[in-house]
Amino acid sequence: MTKSALITGVTGQDGAYLAKLLLEKGYRVFGLIARRGTDTLWRLRELGIEQQVELINGDLTDVSSLIRAMETSQASEVYNLGAQSFVATSWEQPLLTAQVTGVSVTNVLEAIRIVNPTARFYQASTSEMFGLIQAEKQDEKTTFHPRSPYGVAKLYGHWMTINYRESFNIHASSGILFNHESPLRGIEFVTRKVTDAAARIKLGKQKELRLGNIDAKRDWGFAGDYVDAMWLMLQQEQPDDYVIATGRTTTVRDMCRIAFSHVGLNYEDHLLIDPKFFRPAEVEVLLGNPAKAHEKMGWEAKTSLETLIIMMADADMRRVEKE
Numbered sequence: 001m002t003k004s005a006l007i008t009g010v011t012g013q014d015g016a017y018l019a020k021l022l023l024e025k026g027y028r029v030f031g032l033i034a035r036r037g038t039d040t041l042w043r044l045r046e047l048g049i050e051q052q053v054e055l056i057n058g059d060l061t062d063v064s065s066l067i068r069a070m071e072t073s074q075a076s077e078v079y080n081l082g083a084q085s086f087v088a089t090s091w092e093q094p095l096l097t098a099q100v101t102g103v104s105v106t107n108v109l110e111a112i113r114i115v116n117p118t119a120r121f122y123q124a125s126t127s128e129m130f131g132l133i134q135a136e137k138q139d140e141k142t143t144f145h146p147r148s149p150y151g152v153a154k155l156y157g158h159w160m161t162i163n164y165r166e167s168f169n170i171h172a173s174s175g176i177l178f179n180h181e182s183p184l185r186g187i188e189f190v191t192r193k194v195t196d197a198a199a200r201i202k203l204g205k206q207k208e209l210r211l212g213n214i215d216a217k218r219d220w221g222f223a224g225d226y227v228d229a230m231w232l233m234l235q236q237e238q239p240d241d242y243v244i245a246t247g248r249t250t251t252v253r254d255m256c257r258i259a260f261s262h263v264g265l266n267y268e269d270h271l272l273i274d275p276k277f278f279r280p281a282e283v284e285v286l287l288g289n290p291a292k293a294h295e296k297m298g299w300e301a302k303t304s305l306e307t308l309i310i311m312m313a314d315a316d317m318r319r320v321e322k323e
């Protein structure tokens with residue numbers, strides 16, 4: 001029998017890659033789509049799967065729509081990727097972030113509990129929960145110390161996932177994913193902001209790039225590799241929590257160097273530091289230890305940062321050339 005999966009956040013970066021992966025595996029893929037004034041299907045279109053994903057209108061903050069989505073999809077696997085996912089915005093809209101990124105996790109869990117408690121659940125947790133890091137390399141046992149309303153909201157979702165596993169025996173897993181990027185990454189995130197700027201400056205459509213804290217370090221991987229881990233978590237006999245990371249950390253500055261030098265530019269000739277992009281509290285460094293995911297699921301990151309940034313810069317060169 002064909003398996004059905006329900007993805008919240010299907011119009012986002014990870015939602016698009018995960019939908020493609022599940023379609024390739026033969027799933028019927030249902031995606032929750034929130035009402036918006038603008039077109040949000042561009043990522044599904046870029047991956048050529050817009051017609052194959054079955055869209056269900058709904059919003060994470062409206063539990064009735066989630067119950068209907070569970071009924072319509074008959075999903076046996078639910079991937080909760082929907083969120084207000086941008087850290088900087090979470091200080092401007094902390095309560096919306098709490099509702100959408102935090103409390104809504106319980107909405108999805110409740111919809112599962114009411115409609116089909118045997119459905120397996122994946123929660124998109126984040127390395128931002130480590131925030132002010134308490135260990136040089138963060139793993140599943142590292143103490144959390146979130147530094148933004150986003151990180152705090154995600155920590156609530158993480159613990160509710162564990163709580164529903166322990167309280168109701170739901171097969172609920174939490175993937176603690178470190179930053180992952182791709183040509184489908186939102187333009188507000190630093191990698192994509194940099195690759196887009198490198199392309200625009202190269203093609204004479206932009207003069208400078210303004211960034212905030214370029215000494216911040218991140219463990220960046222490729223979203224295409226990371227969605228494999230999401231699926232693997234739901235195929236395990238037991239639900240669990242897993243850190244998904246590359247095990248290498250790089251400064252924003254060095255990431256800029258990779259992007260600009262790929263298009264034949266020196267980032268130092270174009271970069272300006274703008275205090276507007278500094279955050280009220282910063283996560284200075286993140287570095288994950290994905291050993292458990294490797295040992296238990298055979299997962300490992302396949303794409304190097306250099307390959308990833310080059311892939312993104314090439315995609316942005318093609319986009320900007322077409323404008």
Ligand code: NDP
Pocket residue numbers: 008009010011012013014015032033034036040058059060061080081082083084085086100124125126127176177178179180181186
């Ligand atoms: P995106 O920001 O690209 O996608 C977020 C998705 O959530 C979009 O589809 C958006 O829909 C949807 N959404 C937002 N609000 C609502 C709502 N009220 N109801 C229904 N849907 C909503 O995120 P990513 O794909 O990058 O990330 C996926 C998940 O993984 C997120 O939860 C994120 O926080 C988490 N995560 C991401 C990491 C990363 O590095 N990418 C790292 C760790 C965790 P719309 O398009 O209509 O706005």
Ligand code: GDP
Pocket residue numbers: 087088128179188189190191193210211212213214216217218252277278279282283284
């Ligand atoms: P995050 O790790 O989820 O916050 O992902 P981002 O890509 O938004 O930010 C990664 C790091 O880049 C953070 O430490 C930011 O402070 C830093 N950074 C520096 N300049 C910028 C900028 O202009 N935009 C963004 N988004 N981040 C920046």
